[in-house]
Amino acid sequence: MKRIAKKLVFVSIFVVLITLIVGCASTTPPPTTPTPQAAIPATKLPTQTETPALSTVEVAVPTPTFTPTQTATPPPTTTPTATATATPTDSPTETAAPITETVEPTTVSLIEETAVSTPISPAVPPPSSANPSTIILADLPNHAGEEVTVSGQVVAAASFSKGFKFTLDDGTGRADLLLWHNVYDEAWDAPQLNIGATVQATGKVGQFDGAWQVEPDFGGDVKVTTAGGSFAPARPVGELGSHVGELAQISGTILRLEGAGSGIKIFVGDDTGEVVVFVWRTILDRIPNNVALGEEGTRVKINGRVENYRSNLELMPSLPYDVEVLP
Numbered sequence: 001m002k003r004i005a006k007k008l009v010f011v012s013i014f015v016v017l018i019t020l021i022v023g024c025a026s027t028t029p030p031p032t033t034p035t036p037q038a039a040i041p042a043t044k045l046p047t048q049t050e051t052p053a054l055s056t057v058e059v060a061v062p063t064p065t066f067t068p069t070q071t072a073t074p075p076p077t078t079t080p081t082a083t084a085t086a087t088p089t090d091s092p093t094e095t096a097a098p099i100t101e102t103v104e105p106t107t108v109s110l111i112e113e114t115a116v117s118t119p120i121s122p123a124v125p126p127p128s129s130a131n132p133s134t135i136i137l138a139d140l141p142n143h144a145g146e147e148v149t150v151s152g153q154v155v156a157a158a159s160f161s162k163g164f165k166f167t168l169d170d171g172t173g174r175a176d177l178l179l180w181h182n183v184y185d186e187a188w189d190a191p192q193l194n195i196g197a198t199v200q201a202t203g204k205v206g207q208f209d210g211a212w213q214v215e216p217d218f219g220g221d222v223k224v225t226t227a228g229g230s231f232a233p234a235r236p237v238g239e240l241g242s243h244v245g246e247l248a249q250i251s252g253t254i255l256r257l258e259g260a261g262s263g264i265k266i267f268v269g270d271d272t273g274e275v276v277v278f279v280w281r282t283i284l285d286r287i288p289n290n291v292a293l294g295e296e297g298t299r300v301k302i303n304g305r306v307e308n309y310r311s312n313l314e315l316m317p318s319l320p321y322d323v324e325v326l327p
Helices: 002-027 034-054 062-072 075-090 092-120 125-130 137-143 181-185 237-243 290-294
Strands: 147-160 163-169 174-180 198-208 211-215 222-226 247-260 263-270 273-280 299-309 312-316 323-325
Touching (some): 147 174, 163 181, 163 198, 174 181, 174 198, 237 247, 237 263, 237 312, 247 273, 247 290, 273 299, 290 323
Parallel strands (some): 174 211, 273 312
Antiparallel strands (some): 147 163, 147 198, 163 174, 198 211, 247 263, 247 299, 299 312
């Protein structure tokens, strides 16, 4: 009986324990489930709902919600990709904006380069090559102040304090070709530029003392197509008195020199007599081998105009190449 009583006690205790265990098991789950569910929606859902409203960037926060789960599992890599795709869809505008800005600067730079190259491109040369169309001398009055190209034969030459003047004739009229000393000095064809030469020149049209003239800016604007040279008739020194006001060429020996202010007097003689050759210093400085002119006995050939100055005959060369030192 005692054994039976013990067994009953144990059975009762066992039943009570099972009942307690079952009761605890049934009561424990419910509280656990409601607690997380109530906590999660209450805390995160409201916050996330307000956050997207504040900025577009935080819309991505919902992604983090999935991210935890995805963080735990590597597959999230695929999910972010999907989310990323969705996100760019909302912010394509932002992405497009930067792209548009990038394209715009590029376009602007291209336009600027084009603009720069346009002015720089031979837009300037054309005008120069457009003006060079040759015109006749009779038409110069219609081109006052313009740059033109003319052509003609040199029929006269003269010097002045700052340059040289050549009279051109093309059959329709006459005009002066005015060369300042710096332009004359850089003209390659200067040695052939003399009476009888055919010249083509480009310069600005002007007028001085009633005469029309063309004034080049550079020596390269003057080109001699047919050379001039020893144009004057050769005459003995003793006969020059009969040719005052005419051009003449003499050959002789330098007898002596005298200074004359802005020029020098070179006394040249031959078997028939002697004559004073007056040379302006602006011409003297440009005569080839002019040092030899300071030595008595130097033989020379000189072209010039015969003048009567204070009852004395003088021969006056107009250009540097009118005076030639002979070997």
